[in-house]
Amino acid sequence: MINKSSLMACALASFLAPALAFNAVLPEKAAEAPSTSKPEAVSPALPFELTNKARIVSGRDRFQSTCAAFCHGHEPALFIGRDGLEPQYVYNTIRDGGKGATPMPPWGEVFSPEEIWEIVAYLKSLGKW
Numbered sequence: 001m002i003n004k005s006s007l008m009a010c011a012l013a014s015f016l017a018p019a020l021a022f023n024a025v026l027p028e029k030a031a032e033a034p035s036t037s038k039p040e041a042v043s044p045a046l047p048f049e050l051t052n053k054a055r056i057v058s059g060r061d062r063f064q065s066t067c068a069a070f071c072h073g074h075e076p077a078l079f080i081g082r083d084g085l086e087p088q089y090v091y092n093t094i095r096d097g098g099k100g101a102t103p104m105p106p107w108g109e110v111f112s113p114e115e116i117w118e119i120v121a122y123l124k125s126l127g128k129w
Helices: 004-024 053-065 067-072 087-096 113-126
Strands: none
Touching: 053 067, 053 113, 087 113
16 A cells, blocks of 8 residues: 555656756757748847846846746756856747747746846856856
8 A cells, every 4th residue: 555655755756857857958959940930039139248246146036936946946957067058048948938848938928038138147157158
């Protein structure tokens, strides 16, 4: 007979497995191929330097209360020490979500463009890009 704690542990593990797997691996940007689909929305220009400490802190706080709490965790291995990410690509991924390639939802209707750039600044501060 399965006890309650074993059942709860299995349920929790099955719920967290996709989030943990996503935290470990981020698909690299796919090669750009000509597409007949609707063009990507143009991102607004970067409104501040990505090294602005106040903006990094704002981005960190927003990331910790949303992105970390729901998926990435408070020590996001996905970004720590990461290199080769383009700020515009990270911005677009936050705004538009994973588009089926990952379970990341779009945040473009939740955060303003400036708030998304603050998250990008925070993530950049964790990496080498």
